[in-house]
Amino acid sequence: MLVEISNTPRDYAWGSATLLADLEGRTPSGAPEAEVWFGDHPGSPALVHDGSDRTLDAWLGDHSGEAGVPARLPYLLKLLAAGAPLSIQVHPSQEQAVEGFAREEAAGVPVGAGHRNYKDDNHKPEVIVALSETFTALAGLRDLAATRRLVDALGDADGVRALRERLDAADPSAALRAAIGWVLGEADAAAIEQIVTAAASGQSEEFAAELRLTRTLASAYPADPGIVVALLMNLVELRRGEAIFVPAGVLHAYVAGLGVEIMAASDNVLRGGLTPKHIDVAELLALVDFRPAAPPLLAPRAAADGTELFAPGIRDFSLAHVAGAHVPADVVLRGVSIALSVAGRAVVTGASGTAIELAPGQAAVVTPDESPVTVTGGEVFVAMPGE
Structure with missing residues (x-):
């Protein structure tokens, strides 16, 4: 069977007003258009154009067992159009998802509750391939020596000194864990403001792009501690056709551009900033892989x-x-x-x-x-x- 499917764009606030419309050769709707989902995920299943008005989840259920058709797809395919930065996120491993989902189920936390961390018991690794000429993302934690050079360029305000002290641990993972834990859970608003102000006004030839991004993030999410977390992450600018792979534990955020995204069929997202939504700092710290590494590029x-x-x-x-x-x-x-x-x-x-x-x-x-x-x-x- 070979059948056309379609879906309507989701109007998340960070969506682009033009990228999807330009791709499809149509007039923009005037609303932000963030994602189009091509899959059977119950959050927005695609429509199957076989005359039956079925969604893809129902279509798969009706054909399950025929010609190798499963009841559910193991993946979700999307077009993603970021006109503004998305939240900083991390996804659990399979084992962590199973344990976390069972824990919240046993505690009676409603699946739709704003403070619920685990919507299902699956992991959510993902790949995004750039379709726009450039696609900007944050992915993984930068080499600690480089991050220390960046922070050294921010001057000597109290907040900057406090961040620098937490990055001084000999073990890179321990240093980054301490810094992120402090930023999201302990630092007061004044310290965050001092760091953001120093980065937004700072000068560094080596980190010019990172400091420019700070100004963008501060405009979109004023006073958000995630702006400081972003300073610790790899800034990646993909060219068209290039990709990154985000496995469990890797902090990431998509900043700007159009891409094709594929992921495991899950809705498990723990946020680490750049969002008004709930942030469970303790659970986030339990999931993040704090080992610094190069950007997780995926070559085809x-x-x-x-x-x-x-x-x-x-x-x-x-x-x-x-x-x-x-x-x-x-x-x-x-x-x-x-x-x-x-x-x-x-x-x-x-x-x-x-x-x-x-x-x-x-x-x-x-x-x-x-x-x-x-x-x-x-x-x-x-x-x-x-x-």
Whole structure:
């Protein structure tokens, strides 16, 4: 089976007014358009265009067991359009999600409660591939020696000195844990303001981009402690077609740009700043991997002629990419897949001979009996279960 699916953009406040409209070649709606979900997640299941008016979750349930169709997809595919910075976030491991969900269930915390941390018992690793010419993100904690140089450039206000003292621990993970714990849980508003003011007005050739970002974040989230957390994170500027992989425990925030995002089918998010929403500092500190590391870039590997594969080595998902195929390119599927067009006009043809033409922003669900699918023209991403 090869059937077109669609969904409407979600109007989160951080969404862009133009990026999705420009991709799809339509007039902007005038509202922020943040994400379009192509999947069966109950928060916003896609609509299946087979004449039945079913959502994808119902469609999968009705076809479960046929042609390798599962009752639920293990992944969620999205278009993400950030016009303003998203919150700093971390996601749990599978083990942490199972334990945390059971704990909150036993405590009787309503799933919809604002202070609920675990909405389900699944992990939520994710990959985002840049579609805009640049995509700006924060991902992981910067090398401690570099972070100390950045903080040294901020002067000697009381708040800056307090942050510097907590970064002085010999063990990098302990230093970063102490600093983030202090920023989010102990520092008073005056100390946060002193650090943000020093960074927003500071001068550093090495960290010019980070200090510019501080000014952007301070404008969007005045006095938010997350602005200081951001100063400790890797600033990443992806070029079109580049990607990052965010596994469990890695602090991250998407700042600006358009991307294709794929993640495990979960809604487990613990926030660490740049948000008015609930922040559970103790639980956040229990989940974060405080080891400093380089930005978690994910390079694709060649899969076939004209095809590359973003495969982080997890069972939940992988993402094939066919770019500018002037000749047909075959994509071998693993399970139920979703093909999403992002440029040009692409024709996706299944093994049965069924074909669908997709314009940018349009998608189709494909069952594994249609493997391999052939993509001709345009630029297409194909989401599928992992290896």
